Amino acid sequence: MTLIRQDLDGYDLIGDVHGCGASLAVLLEKLGYSYREGVYRHPRRRVIFLGDLIDRGPRIRLALNIARDMVEAGEADIVMGNHEYNALAYCRRAPPEWAGEWLREHSPRHNRIINETLAQFRDHPQEWQSHLDWFMTMPLCLERDGLRVVHACWDHDLIAPFLAQCPDGCMSEEFFYDSACPGTFAFRVMDRLTRGPSLPLPAGLRIYSGDGFTRTSFRAHFWARAPLTYGDVVFQPDNLPDDLENQPLSTEERQRLPYYGPEEPPLFIGHYWCEGVPALPAPNIACLDYSAVKYGRLVAYRWEGEQRLDANHFVWVDVAREGSVPPAPDDIALA
Numbered sequence: 390m391t392l393i394r395q396d397l398d399g400y401d402l403i404g405d406v407h408g409c410g411a412s413l414a415v416l417l418e419k420l421g422y423s424y425r426e427g428v429y430r431h432p433r434r435r436v437i438f439l440g441d442l443i444d445r446g447p448r449i450r451l452a453l454n455i456a457r458d459m460v461e462a463g464e465a466d467i468v469m470g471n472h473e474y475n476a477l478a479y480c481r482r483a484p485p486e487w488a489g490e491w492l493r494e495h496s497p498r499h500n501r502i503i504n505e506t507l508a509q510f511r512d513h514p515q516e517w518q519s520h521l522d523w524f525m526t527m528p529l530c531l532e533r534d535g536l537r538v539v540h541a542c543w544d545h546d547l548i549a550p551f552l553a554q555c556p557d558g559c560m561s562e563e564f565f566y567d568s569a570c571p572g573t574f575a576f577r578v579m580d581r582l583t584r585g586p587s588l589p590l591p592a593g594l595r596i597y598s599g600d601g602f603t604r605t606s607f608r609a610h611f612w613a614r615a616p617l618t619y620g621d622v623v624f625q626p627d628n629l630p631d632d633l634e635n636q637p638l639s640t641e642e643r644q645r646l647p648y649y650g651p652e653e654p655p656l657f658i659g660h661y662w663c664e665g666v667p668a669l670p671a672p673n674i675a676c677l678d679y680s681a682v683k684y685g686r687l688v689a690y691r692w693e694g695e696q697r698l699d700a701n702h703f704v705w706v707d708v709a710r711e712g713s714v715p716p717a718p719d720d721i722a723l724a
């Protein structure tokens with residue numbers, strides 16, 4: 390039994406692009422898409438982007454234009470990543486009665502996350518504003534034709550009440566403002582769906598991450614059925630400090646972690662900066678973020694309706710360092 394649309398052979402899910410626009414064009418061509426009438430198209434397939442198109446990389450405008458043109462032409466769908474959400478909150482003025490000037494404070498840390506995007510749009514302010522408007526139309530999660538898509542974590546206990554409030558999966562204006570206030574339901578939904586679960590490190594311990602940030606928590610995954618230790622749930626490139634791999638999870642910590650079981654529909658996520666050759670963390674879960682922007686891989690999964698995912702369905706391009714990428718035709722057309 391096929392669960393996908395009769396007129397389609399399947400969906401190509403594409404992980405975090407992070408401004409690697411030229412690599413995205415190469416990946417789409419490798420997947421059999423061709424650039425016609427200003428949009429990458431495939432006669433029998435559609436793309437679903439997992440979010441995080443922006444920030445960090447050298448070709449952010451190109452990445453946005455390729456993806457947005459596909460979505461607006463009906464050739465692709467997308468879910469919101471934490472970086473699109475950050476951009477929205479960073480660029481939105483707070484209501485006058487609020488303490489700060491912006492929904493997301495312009496602190497050095499926050500400036501640093503969005504700097505590259507703002508720099509590349511410096512001479513294109515209207516285009517940037519138009520993309521911000523587009524970000525507001527991105528759903529936070531997507532379920533269709535037997536698959537599920539979310540940037541970081543599918544958490545039933547939050548998604549069900551969220552969809553009751555926002556049935557199309559998109560933030561309402563009210564939800565957006567609420568989401569900027571820690572402690573609200575909207576904040577919990579955004580944090581969990583676009584950043585995933587994390588657990589705080591014991592007091593005084595820190596992770597000095599390869600990306601230059603210092604962290605006091607670590608990213609955990611949500612597909613271990615009965616995890617016992619931190620090592621059973623850690624899901625990030627940085628090692629845990631000291632002997633924390635063996636630290637037992639407390640009952641409270643276990644309860645804080647959502648669980649996505651093997652009997653659920655196939656789920657596609659990005660976000661987690663995996664490294665190396667793409668592999669499946671669970672039979673029904675694929676993470677497609679392989680650190681493209683850190684000269685890793687930009688990864689797609691070609692889904693044909695299978696309920697048990699198959700590692701042979703990964704397709705990727707290696708992202709080369711600047712200067713070693715041969716110019717592609719779209720570099721001229723879409724620059």
Ligand SMILES: [Mn+2]
Nearest residue numbers: 441470471660
């Ligand atoms: Mn992300």
